[in-house]
Amino acid sequence: MAMEWTEETIARLRDLWQQGLSTAEIGRQLSVTKNAVVGKAHRLGLKPRPSPIRRAAKVVPVPAAAAVETTASSAATESTPAPPKSEVTAAPVATATPVPEKAPAKAQAAPAPAQQAKPVAAAPAVAEDGPPAPRATRAQPRATAKSALRPVSEPRRRSSQSCCWPLGDPGTPGFHFCGATPLPGKPYCAEHAQLAYVKLRDRRDNVA
DNA sequence: CCCTGATTCGC
DNA sequence: GCGAATCAGG
Numbered sequence: 001m002a003m004e005w006t007e008e009t010i011a012r013l014r015d016l017w018q019q020g021l022s023t024a025e026i027g028r029q030l031s032v033t034k035n036a037v038v039g040k041a042h043r044l045g046l047k048p049r050p051s052p053i054r055r056a057a058k059v060v061p062v063p064a065a066a067a068v069e070t071t072a073s074s075a076a077t078e079s080t081p082a083p084p085k086s087e088v089t090a091a092p093v094a095t096a097t098p099v100p101e102k103a104p105a106k107a108q109a110a111p112a113p114a115q116q117a118k119p120v121a122a123a124p125a126v127a128e129d130g131p132p133a134p135r136a137t138r139a140q141p142r143a144t145a146k147s148a149l150r151p152v153s154e155p156r157r158r159s160s161q162s163c164c165w166p167l168g169d170p171g172t173p174g175f176h177f178c179g180a181t182p183l184p185g186k187p188y189c190a191e192h193a194q195l196a197y198v199k200l201r202d203r204r205d206n207v208a
Numbered sequence: 209c210c211c212t213g214a215t216t217c218g219c
Numbered sequence: 220g221c222g223a224a225t226c227a228g229g
Binding site: 002033035038039053 | 222223
Binding site for chain 2: 222
């Protein structure tokens with residue numbers, strides 16, 4: 001069954017996406033797979049994040065018919081003779097977005113260093129429910145978390161004006177977000193930020 | 209092997 | 220429209 005992309009889930013997707021979280025991570029917090037996340041993100045039109053790969057020349061059949069219609073309509077708009085080979089696609093970085101540098105980002109930029117410390121939705125007060133409430137268990141199953149967790153100074157990228165801490169189970173009637181005023185540059189309010197930024201290396205074991 | 213995102217294509 | 224399968228780079 002297809003995921004119900006409600007306004008709330010979409011809003012969350014957008015928010016998390018904007019925060020720079022990885023697709024897999026967004027998926028975990030949203031209880032969907034990374035594929036679903038990236039797929040939806042595409043359809044939503046948002047998706048200008050650094051891609052690890054270039055993926056340009058594939059084994060796609062590309063019959064001779066593809067070369068047709070070059071002259072027909074698009075006068076001088078479309079004319080890509082296709083690069084000869086390994087074209088180091090100069091990743092079209094955000095057009096006019098103050099995207100943080102990549103280099104320094106590794107040390108102190110995005111709130112999601114990935115693979116080490118990540119803001120995860122720890123089970124709020126509704127954890128007793130039992131359902132797929134976001135949880136933060138398994139602190140350090142492996143030694144990957146060698147570095148200490150520290151969000152340090154977040155880049156001033158206020159995403160929303162309300163804490164997006166999830167309360168309840170997404171998809172259920174009672175689900176809603178905290179809504180309180182978040183900390184500057186963070187998606188959560190002061191209280192939830194404390195719970196959110198914990199060390200954790202959870203994998204994908206959604207319950208939904 | 210782990211991770212990442214991108215694209216395809218059956219549903 | 221959705222997302223698993225697949226691809227592809229780090």
